Amino acid sequence: MEDRINELEIKLSFQEDLLDxxxxxxxxQQQQIDSLQRQLxxxxxxxxxxxxxGEEGGLLANERxxxx
Incomplete structure (x- = not known):
């Protein structure tokens, strides 16, 4: 029984680490998304x-x- 409890505690520890x-x-990722949204x-x-x-591609609309 004690082995099972130890095993569960070990698994819980790994799961907590993974969750963190x-x-x-x-x-x-949220910080990157926020930054990309600001840039956009x-x-x-x-x-x-x-x-x-009236600029288009750096040219004025009436400029050839x-x-x-």
Whole structure:
């Protein structure tokens, strides 16, 4: 009976360690997701600002590209 209890305690210890590791992974992934969302919002805002100024690919809307 004591062997079974020891075995269960060992398994519980490994499961707690695994749970901590998984939790840390989830926290890091959420931080990365938050960072990527902020970057995407900044890019979207830059795109909207360029569009509002009439720029397209760095050119003004009425400006001819250099190959014309």
């Amino acid at each position: 590791t998984l939790n840390q992974t989830v926290v890091l 919002q900044m890019l979207y805002q830059q795109f909207r600002d360029m569009k509002d100024r 590209p250099p190959h014309y």
